[in-house]
Amino acid sequence: AQLDTLDIVVLAALLLGTVAYFTKGTYWAVAKDPYAGSLANGAAAKAGKTRDIIEKMDESAKNCVIFYGSQTGTAEDYASRLAKEGSSRFGLKTMTADLEEYDFENLDSFPEDKVAMFVLATYGEGEPTDNAVEFYEFISSEDVSFNQGGGISEKPLANLKYVAFGLGNNTYEHYNSMVRNVTKFLDRLGANRIGAAGEGDDGAGTMEEDFLAWKEPMWKDLADSMGLQEREAVYEPVLEVSEKPEMDAESDDVYLGEPNKNHLEGKQKGPFNAHNPYIAPIVESKELFTVKDRNCLHMEIDISGSNLSYTTGDHIAVWPTNAGKEVDRFMDILGLDEKRHMVISVKGLDATAKIPFPSPTTYDAVVRYHMEICAPISRQFVSALAPFSPNDSIKAEMTKMGSDKDYFHEQVAARNYNLAQLLEFLSQGQKWNKVPFTIFIEGLHKIQPRYYSISSSSLVQKNKISITAVVESVETPGASHVLKGVTTNYLLALKQKQHGDPSPDPHGLNYAITGPRNKYDGIHVPVHVRHSNFKLPSDPSKPIIMVGPGTGVAPFRGFVQERAKQARDGEAIGKTMLFFGCRKKAEDFIYADEWEAYKNDMGDSFEMLTAFSRDGAQKVYVQHLLKQRAAEIDRLLQQKAYFYVCGDAANMAREVNTALSQIISEQRGIPESKAEDIVKAMRNSNAYQEDVW
Numbered sequence: 001a002q003l004d005t006l007d008i009v010v011l012a013a014l015l016l017g018t019v020a021y022f023t024k025g026t027y028w029a030v031a032k033d034p035y036a037g038s039l040a041n042g043a044a045a046k047a048g049k050t051r052d053i054i055e056k057m058d059e060s061a062k063n064c065v066i067f068y069g070s071q072t073g074t075a076e077d078y079a080s081r082l083a084k085e086g087s088s089r090f091g092l093k094t095m096t097a098d099l100e101e102y103d104f105e106n107l108d109s110f111p112e113d114k115v116a117m118f119v120l121a122t123y124g125e126g127e128p129t130d131n132a133v134e135f136y137e138f139i140s141s142e143d144v145s146f147n148q149g150g151g152i153s154e155k156p157l158a159n160l161k162y163v164a165f166g167l168g169n170n171t172y173e174h175y176n177s178m179v180r181n182v183t184k185f186l187d188r189l190g191a192n193r194i195g196a197a198g199e200g201d202d203g204a205g206t207m208e209e210d211f212l213a214w215k216e217p218m219w220k221d222l223a224d225s226m227g228l229q230e231r232e233a234v235y236e237p238v239l240e241v242s243e244k245p246e247m248d249a250e251s252d253d254v255y256l257g258e259p260n261k262n263h264l265e266g267k268q269k270g271p272f273n274a275h276n277p278y279i280a281p282i283v284e285s286k287e288l289f290t291v292k293d294r295n296c297l298h299m300e301i302d303i304s305g306s307n308l309s310y311t312t313g314d315h316i317a318v319w320p321t322n323a324g325k326e327v328d329r330f331m332d333i334l335g336l337d338e339k340r341h342m343v344i345s346v347k348g349l350d351a352t353a354k355i356p357f358p359s360p361t362t363y364d365a366v367v368r369y370h371m372e373i374c375a376p377i378s379r380q381f382v383s384a385l386a387p388f389s390p391n392d393s394i395k396a397e398m399t400k401m402g403s404d405k406d407y408f409h410e411q412v413a414a415r416n417y418n419l420a421q422l423l424e425f426l427s428q429g430q431k432w433n434k435v436p437f438t439i440f441i442e443g444l445h446k447i448q449p450r451y452y453s454i455s456s457s458s459l460v461q462k463n464k465i466s467i468t469a470v471v472e473s474v475e476t477p478g479a480s481h482v483l484k485g486v487t488t489n490y491l492l493a494l495k496q497k498q499h500g501d502p503s504p505d506p507h508g509l510n511y512a513i514t515g516p517r518n519k520y521d522g523i524h525v526p527v528h529v530r531h532s533n534f535k536l537p538s539d540p541s542k543p544i545i546m547v548g549p550g551t552g553v554a555p556f557r558g559f560v561q562e563r564a565k566q567a568r569d570g571e572a573i574g575k576t577m578l579f580f581g582c583r584k585k586a587e588d589f590i591y592a593d594e595w596e597a598y599k600n601d602m603g604d605s606f607e608m609l610t611a612f613s614r615d616g617a618q619k620v621y622v623q624h625l626l627k628q629r630a631a632e633i634d635r636l637l638q639q640k641a642y643f644y645v646c647g648d649a650a651n652m653a654r655e656v657n658t659a660l661s662q663i664i665s666e667q668r669g670i671p672e673s674k675a676e677d678i679v680k681a682m683r684n685s686n687a688y689q690e691d692v693w
């Protein structure tokens with residue numbers, strides 16, 4: 001009998017599955033790359049087949065690999081910066097490497113004359129980033145075994161020279177635990193650490209300066225250890241941009257902002273994930289605040305037919321585009337305005353170079369859709385740009401800013417400048433047309449999707465995801481402008497358009513809301529779903545206590561919606577306490593009428609406690625409300641209540657943590673240190689969960 005099409009598809013899928021299984025992901029790594037198959041990446045894709053780092057370094061003649069464990073791109077960015085600097089200052093032959101693309105059983109034969117660097121972010125509650133999970137499991141294992149067979153006691157990694165930097169956040173309990181643990185394990189295996197392991201602190205807002213302060217002595221130690229000579233650093237591009245005036249930007253194979261190949265060819269194709277967003281319709285949007293000068297958006301995003309799914313407590317990621325106003329500014333100051341729609345092709349100058357977006361594309365598409373052009377500027381990047389200044393006095397100023405931390409802070413950081421704003425300010429409009437475009441592709445962050453705690457219940461609306469987002473608009477004294485958050489102002493513009501508002505963009509930011517080739521028209525936004533561990537107990541009769549001021553209430557709207565439905569369905573609902581706070585009841589008490597309705601469904605099982613910090617003479621916050629209900633909270637905890645905190649990581653989450661320890665201490669008559677241990681134990685057993693940012 002003849003095979004019909006379906007059979008062939010099934011057979012092909014089985015075959016692929018088998019190949020994939022036996023090749024242990026070798027080919028997946030390539031296929032998973034969203035840009036694989038684009039013209040520019042051909043060489044890299046071919047060279048990317050091995051999972052053997054030593055072989056890879058040999059074939060590409062490298063003597064320094066910088067591994068990164070990165071979740072949001074910062075660690076990856078730091079890795080690239082180390083690679084560039086190692087090459088330009090010390091003549092090292094560097095490459096960066098995604099930890100998940102290599103195996104580590106052969107680290108025991110890592111050549112003595114080479115060096116491995118590890119740039120490791122700590123994620124969530126002290127966990128490795130997704131791409132570092134396998135590496136971490138391997139290296140932390142008590143019976144880790146390498147190809148040559150040496151056990152822990154035999155110091156199998158005695159030949160491995162390594163350097164380490166960690167990215168962490170001191171507001172979390174397991175501060176920088178990734179780099180701390182990995183260095184501990186590597187040292188236990190006899191590896192030879194060069195210099196001190198660095199630690200960057202996002203919580204204190206000093207990540208960049210911590211990195212800069214760590215790397216200078218590290219380079220010195222490394223140079224001593226490897227006998228490297230420092231030379232005057234010159235910019236050495238790892239990418240090459242070629243302009244293609246003969247190509248038409250409208251032609252079908254030019255990327256105009258499409259995230260990858262799946263979006264270039266007609267209809268978008270799944271599976272949709274962190275590498276491939278779904279262009280989702282926004283079916284409903286509204287303003288939640290009643291004041292004019294601040295905005296909080298509620299949006300309903302339809303995922304039906306996309307094969308995306310979520311459960312209550314998950315996150316949705318929104319892929320933003322830059323505001324047209326900032327894209328124009330960037331183009332203008334760099335003298336790129338006239339050729340912004342010129343087709344360009346981007347190539348790696350060596351097989352290990354990674355191109356962060358698909359090619360061929362245009363200047364406009366790269367700046368609008370792929371580069372984080374509005375973010376705070378890195379001081380090191382200012383130094384890198386200095387040689388390309390329009391004249392010598394600007395060059396001197398740039399060099400000073402780049403080398404003097406305090407001066408940089410005063411002149412740049414305190415004014416909230418983004419890159420183009422700084423360049424504009426320094427040159428008074430004179431064009432910066434000597435800067436190679438590759439320096440931006442290599443030196444600026446890839447634009448990052450922003451996460452939102454889903455504010456609906458999947459039990460109530462399986463195919464519709466709610467978002468609750470406060471629009472970022474920051475006025476800092478001393479800053480020359482109002483800082484506008486990239487994503488939330490993009491969402492605001494979409495909402496305005498959906499409502500046919502005559503000024504679709506209240507701040508003239510001028511977003512390209514219909515997307516590349518108008519593919520987002522009809523109010524669409526690119527998204528993917530990230531599953532989280534922030535979950536309701538599976539048994540609805542268990543008591544829960546939720547603390548979520550401001551937009552921190554987002555996931556709890558989902559939680560309460562879910563329990564209200566369960567109550568309507570006749571299930572027994574445990575005590576459901578929600579602590580909420582905002583400025584004024586009449587202004588920013590979001591979803592006020594909905595809470596009433598949930599109360600009708602759940603009766604006395606649901607209780608909402610509110611703190612309005614600016615309504616009364618005294619400022620009241622959620623921590624105060626918790627204290628007022630200390631006895632009941634403690635009683636619920638004794639009944640194994642789950643305790644949840646969502647929202648501001650820097651202050652609120654920490655204060656709530658402290659308040660809870662104090663409550664336990666007072667109520668149970670035990671020392672506070674004991675109570676702190678109880679809270680820690682709750683965290684470890686998932687009875688205390690945080691969703692903070």
Ligand code: FAD
Nearest residue numbers: 375376416417450451452453469470485486487488554693
């Ligand atoms: P961005 O452009 O990213 O700017 C954010 C901030 O960075 C600015 O306010 C400013 O402080 C700083 N900044 C940016 N540019 C500069 C500059 N040039 N100079 C100095 N400082 C600068 N938010 C919600 O509203 N609701 C939620 O439910 C929610 N859930 C989240 C869940 C998780 C797990 C995480 C990680 C975050 C969550 N957030 C939530 C926050 C959200 O992801 C975004 O960070 C937020 O909406 C701001 O995004 P934006 O693109 O508008 O602002």
